[in-house]
Amino acid sequence: xxxxxxxxxxxxxxxxxxxxxxxxxxxxxxxxxxxxxxxxxxxxxxxxxxxxxxxxxxxxxxxxxxxxxxxxxxxxxxxxxxxxxxxxxxxxxxxxxxxxxxxxxxxxxxxxxxxxxxxxxxxxxxxxxxxxxxxxxxxxxxxxxxxxxxxxxxxxxxxxxxxxxxxxxxxxxxxxxxxxxxxxxxxxxxxxxxxxxxxxxxxxxxxxxxxxxxxxxxxxxxxxxxxxxxxxxxxxxxxxxxxxxxxxxxxxxxxxxxxxxxxxxxxxxxxxxxxxxxxxxxxxxxxxxxxxxxxxxxxxxxxxxxxxxxxxxxxxxxxxxxxxxxxxxxxxxxxxxxxxxxxxxxxxxxxxxxxxxxxxxxxxxxxxxxxxxxxxxxxxxxxxxxxxxxxxxxxxxxxxxxxxxxxxxxxxx
Amino acid sequence: xxxxxxxxxxxxxxxxxxxxxxxxxxxxxxxxxxxxxxxxxxxxxxxxxxxxxxxxxxxxxxxxxxxxxxxxxxxxxxxxxxxxxxxxxxxxxxxxxxxxxxxxxxxxxxxxxxxxxxxxxxxxxxxxxxxxxxxxxxxxxxxxxxxxxxxxxxxxxxxxxxxxxxxxxxxxxxxxxxxxxxxxxxxxxxxxxxxxxxxxxxxxxxxxxxxxxxxxxxx
Numbered sequence: 006x007x008x009x010x011x012x013x014x015x016x017x018x019x020x021x022x023x024x025x026x027x028x029x030x031x032x033x034x035x036x037x038x039x040x041x042x043x044x045x046x047x048x049x050x051x052x053x054x055x056x057x058x059x060x061x062x063x064x065x066x067x068x069x070x071x072x073x074x075x076x077x078x079x080x081x082x083x084x085x086x087x088x089x090x091x092x093x094x095x096x097x098x099x100x101x102x103x104x105x106x107x108x109x110x111x112x113x114x115x116x117x118x119x120x121x122x123x124x125x126x127x128x129x130x131x132x133x134x135x136x137x138x139x140x141x142x143x144x145x146x147x148x149x150x151x152x153x154x155x156x157x158x159x160x161x162x163x164x165x166x167x168x169x170x171x172x173x174x175x176x177x178x179x180x181x182x183x184x185x186x187x188x189x190x191x192x193x194x195x196x197x198x199x200x201x202x203x204x205x206x207x208x209x210x211x212x213x214x215x216x217x218x219x220x221x222x223x224x225x226x227x228x229x230x231x232x233x234x235x236x237x238x239x240x241x242x243x244x245x246x247x248x249x250x251x252x253x254x255x256x257x258x259x260x261x262x263x264x265x266x267x268x269x270x271x272x273x274x275x276x277x278x279x280x281x282x283x284x285x286x287x288x289x290x291x292x293x294x295x296x297x298x299x300x301x302x303x304x305x306x307x308x309x310x311x312x313x314x315x316x317x318x319x320x321x322x323x324x325x326x327x328x329x330x331x332x333x334x335x336x337x338x339x340x341x342x343x344x345x346x347x348x349x350x351x352x353x354x355x356x357x358x359x360x361x362x363x364x365x366x367x368x369x370x371x372x373x374x375x376x377x378x379x380x381x382x383x384x385x386x387x388x389x390x391x392x393x394x395x396x397x398x399x400x401x402x403x404x405x406x407x408x409x410x411x412x413x414x415x416x417x418x
Numbered sequence: 419x420x421x422x423x424x425x426x427x428x429x430x431x432x433x434x435x436x437x438x439x440x441x442x443x444x445x446x447x448x449x450x451x452x453x454x455x456x457x458x459x460x461x462x463x464x465x466x467x468x469x470x471x472x473x474x475x476x477x478x479x480x481x482x483x484x485x486x487x488x489x490x491x492x493x494x495x496x497x498x499x500x501x502x503x504x505x506x507x508x509x510x511x512x513x514x515x516x517x518x519x520x521x522x523x524x525x526x527x528x529x530x531x532x533x534x535x536x537x538x539x540x541x542x543x544x545x546x547x548x549x550x551x552x553x554x555x556x557x558x559x560x561x562x563x564x565x566x567x568x569x570x571x572x573x574x575x576x577x578x579x580x581x582x583x584x585x586x587x588x589x590x591x592x593x594x595x596x597x598x599x600x601x602x603x604x605x606x607x608x609x610x611x612x613x614x615x616x617x618x619x620x621x622x623x624x625x626x627x628x629x630x631x632x633x634x635x636x637x
Contacts, residue, residue, distance in 0.1 A: 007516050011627035015590075018625065022596040126606075129470045129552050133463075148463050150470065152552065160550045162462035195471060346604055346611065355608035410589050 012411070013392060019407035020400045021344070027403065028336065028343040035332035041300055044307040044320055047081040048100060048293045053307070053320045054078055068320065084110050084291035101293060112246050115290040117253065121282050124239045124255065126352035131160070133195050137202040137218045137225075144197040151175075153188035153207060175217075178224035185211040192240035192252070199244045203251055206240055206264070216251075216269070229269035235262075238281055253288075255281055261297075263314075275308060275316050283350055302326045337361040341369055341401035369401040376408050420521055427495060427525040434494035435529055438487045442537050445479050450544045452476065457548060469553060477541060477557055484568025485598060487533060491526045492575035500579060505633060519630050523576060523623060530572055534565040559607070563615050567601035570619040573626060574598070581629035590629075597622075 043056040045065075054065045054073060065078040079086040083097055087110045090096040099105055131150040139145065149159040149168055157175040159168040179186075186209070193205035204218025204225070212233035218225045235256055242252035250263040250272065259279035263272040279286070279299055287298040294317065298307040304323035308316050327333050336343075342365075345357040376397045380390040387394070397404040453476050457465045468474045499505035508518065538558060545554045574594040581587045601615055 007624070007627050008631045011624050011631075014621065014625050015628055018597060018622075019593050022593045022600075025600065026596050128473075129556050131466075131470050131550060131552050133467065133471075146463055146467060150466060150550070152550070162466045165548060165550065346600060352606055353608040353611075354604035354606055355611050356614070 013396075015411055016393070016396050016404070016407040019410060020396065020403045023403040023406050024340070024342065024344045024400065025346070028340050029345075031336060031339075032327075032332075035336075036327055037330060037332070039302075039324065039326060041302075042305060042322065042324075044296065044298050044305055044322075045078075045082055045085065045289070046294055046296045046307075046309045046318070048084065048291065049081045051318070052081075053309075053318070054081060055320075055322065084114060084293075085289070087111075087114075103292070105292075109292060113290065113292040115245055115247060115288070117241060117243065117286075117288040119239065119241050119253070119255065119286040121284065121350040122352050123241075124281050130191065132191055132193060132205065134159075134204065134217075134219050135195075135197065135202040136220075136222070137204060138220050144199065144202055146197050153179075153186065153191060155186050157186075175224045175226075178226045179215070179217070182215065182226045182228055183213075184215055184226070184228075185209040185213065190237065190240065192242050194242050194244060194252075200246050201244055203242065203244050206242055206251065208237060212237075227269075229264070231264070231269060231271060253286075255286070257281070261286065272314055275310065275314060276306075278306075303329070338364050338368060339402060341365040341399075341403075365401055369398060372401060372405040373397050376405060379408065423518075423521055424525055427522055430498055431491055431494050431526065431529065434490050435533070438490050439533055439536070442483055442487070442533065443540075445483055446537070446540050446544060449477055449479055449541075450547075453544070453548055466549070469549065475557075475560060477545075477561065480537065480541065480561060481564050481602060483537070484530075484534060484565050485571040485602070486568075488530060488568040488571030488573075489575045491530060492572050492579060495522070495526050496576050496579040505580065515630070515634060516627060519626060520623070523573065523626060526572055526576070527569065527623070530569055534568060537561075538565065559612075560605070562612055563601045563604055563607055566615040566619040567598050570601065570622045571598055573619075573622040577622075577626045577629050580626065580633050582633045586629070586632070 040058050045054045045056075046052075047054050050067075052067050054067060057064055057066055063075065065073040065075075067073070073081065079089055080095065083090055083100065083105070087096055087105075087107065091107070097105060131152055133147050133149075134151050135144050135147060148163065149161045149171070151157060151159050157172055157179055159171045159175070160166070161168050184207075188207045189210055189212070190208040191205055192207075194203075202218065204216065206229070207215045207217050209215060212235075214229045214231045214237070216225075216227045216229055231254075235254065236258060237254055238257045239255040240252055241255070244251075248266050250265045251269075252264055253274075254262040254264060254271070256262075259276070259281055261274040261276055261279065263274065265272055274297055276297055276299065280301075284299040284301045287296075287300060289296040289298075293312065295310045295312070295314065296307060297310070298305055303326040305321070307320040309318045309320075310316050328337075338361075340361055342358060342360050345359075346354050348355075348357045351357075373394055376394055377387070380387070380393060383390075385393075393404075393408045397408055400407075453465075456468075456476070460468065469476060496505075499508065508522075538561065541561060542554050542558055545557045574590070574597070578587050578590050578594065581590065601619075604611065607615075
């Protein structure tokens with residue numbers, strides 16, 4: 006009984022390892038690097054320009070198929086490429102009737118990117134609270150890190166001991182604002198490589214969003230009064246000299262909001278059908294427009310809005326991913342399923358099982374028949390070897406390899 | 419009977435066990451010295467940001483230590499048994515063969531668990547000297563699959579050693595390595611995967627019965 010179980014585990018071990026490594030090696034050999042196109046919007050011709058790479062040549066096309074080389078593209082997107090255009094003396098004096106000036110262009114050019122992998126990543130819940138009004142041009146990292154559990158605590162890096170005075174000061178400030186400990190989510194931009202500091206946006210245990218920072222050593226804590234019904238999945242906070250919004254809120258339902266500097270008023274980004282677990286979010290902004298793209302492995306949906314976030318134009322494109330190309334199709338005939346411990350859309354190592362589809366049954370059935378003859382050759386009756394056949398039936402080529410490799414052992418049964 | 423068996427197994431394992439325990443202590447000491455040195459060189463807040471924000475793992479020296487421990491203990495315990503087929507004599511003891519084998523591997527298993535608990539506790543203490551509990555938890559969480567890997571390595575190495583036929587050893591070897599690689603190469607494991615690692619490292623113990631069966635029958 007135990008011997009039989011042991012042999013089955015042998016087979017299962019081989020099936021398990023093969024179902025991870027065989028597809029992995031297969032894709033190492035056959036995976037094509039499919040370049041996702043970048044979608045830009047030209048404020049000069051009010052038209053989308055999409056990057057294309059053929060061989061080593063990069064060019065741009067509009068939606069009617071008209072091709073543009075790099076020089077043409079740069080001239081059509083002067084705000085994105087202003088530095089290049091200045092260096093060759095080709096930056097226009099005005100655009101859309103407004104004079105162009107380098108400071109305005111620089112301050113209005115914004116960019117943001119959030120991937121599904123970032124969404125479920127949970128960093129170590131300790132954060133540095135920078136002094137936001139130090140009077141110095143350069144921001145400095147503090148000597149302590151904070152956590153928000155049943156109170157606000159600062160841990161000193163040198164001694165690894167809680168700074169009671171500072172902790173009490175901040176705990177009292179949060180309590181005075183009816184902050185419900187502990188914090189559920191803390192989002193900020195914990196670096197000193199930025200122009201200024203806006204601290205953190207912290208979701209308390211009653212789903213109220215607070216803005217917390219340190220001003221001249223004193224706590225600054227404000228309830229943003231953002232509706233608690235918002236099912237926040239992720240916040241991307243980033244200080245931008247434009248000071249139009251603090252950052253972005255992503256909800257589990259795929260809504261995106263900007264937290265504006267105007268008393269934390271939310272501005273909804275008019276995106277549709279955004280799957281935060283599968284699509285990359287990309288934002289490019291300039292003096293006149295905002296371009297939001299949702300990019301998955303096989304398609305891109307882009308909208309362009311004016312500065313009031315009203316949709317001006319839309320673009321959509323899809324292409325064939327690795328799974329739709331020949332190698333992908335062959336793999337679904339070859340492997341009944343694949344197992345991976347990592348997924349490009351998640352930060353977690355976990356089981357990522359993918360069933361290939363019913364077409365894999367043909368090879369599996371052939372392998373079951375071959376296995377039957379192998380068993381007969383080994384003088385094993387179906388009554389004794391049925392479990393081998395079941396394993397091949399359930400796991401196709403992986404099970405077949407297992408049954409084939411333990412053939413010498415089978416004779417002993 | 420179990421007591422005498424225990425003693426016999428201990429005699430075989432003890433030097434390997436003390437050796438690997440000493441090595442583990444040295445690795446942990448080295449790790450501690452490295453952390454203290456880096457704290458001094460990078461300033462505490464610089465090093466904290468390196469660890470907390472950039473996810474630097476200061477304990478990666480421990481990564482392959484549990485596998486090494488598992489393999490060394492398996493070799494120390496079972497390779498003498500394979501010389502002149504001494505395992506055959508053991509199997510003639512008046513105890514059921516399977517339960518005898520399980521008793522034998524239970525000793526290696528218990529010693530490894532004790533060693534790994536020691537490593538985890540010391541890692542926790544050392545990390546706790548320099549960092550808050552969040553970092554301690556993160557370090558232990560990252561180390562868990564490596565420790566589970568050590569247990570699986572012990573059972574798989576035992577299975578390979580007591581397998582009498584070389585060709586079968588060569589079949590089991592690459593799949594064992596692939597299996598162990600999964601434990602070691604993962605980063606930021608989900609709790610489901612941690613539970614799988616725990617479960618599967620214990621289940622691999624059953625794998626040794628099959629080669630032992632071959633051994634007994636001389637096939």
